[in-house]
Amino acid sequence: MVQAQASVKHIRVTATKARRVVNLIRGKQATEALAILKFAPQGASEPVYKLVASAIANARVKADAANSYLDEQDLFISEAFVDEGTTLKRFQPRAQGRAFQILKRTSHITIKVATPDEDALAAKAVSTSSTRGTTSSTRGTTSSTSGSKAGKK
Secondary structure (H helix, E strand, O other), rough: OOOEEEEEEEOOHHHHHHHHHHHHOOOOOOHHHHHHHOOOOOOOOHHHHHHHHHHHHHHHHHHHHOOOOOOOOHHHEEEEEEEEEEEEEEEEEHHHHHHEEEEEEEEEEEEEEEEHHHHHHHHHHHHHHHHHHHHOOOOOOOOOOOOOOOOOO
């Protein structure tokens, strides 16, 4: 199982806007995530696209260093999260000598890619085949009591 990660810090995108993009690709296959990000209209999709491509390249380098075979089609996004970075504080002049504060937010984005574990795939295949063969009916019988209401006078 090959695991690799890529992260970018202090990127000038707010964390909430970056999370919208990262939520699109979480858990997906890496090549599918690249295709989604390529056509996503959000501004944060470009840095996230570069980050996923970097994570794939990091996985390729790790596999080469370990002398193991890596098929990029097997890679999937195992973890993806966005943390808040430092906030740049700027001031804008306003009327009558006042100043309004402008907060320019940054974020830290981390993407982790991995190949599926062979043992986990085998266990999942066994569990799905064993649950398909047995169909258990869990319908319980309920007794309904229909009593007449006696009115008081």
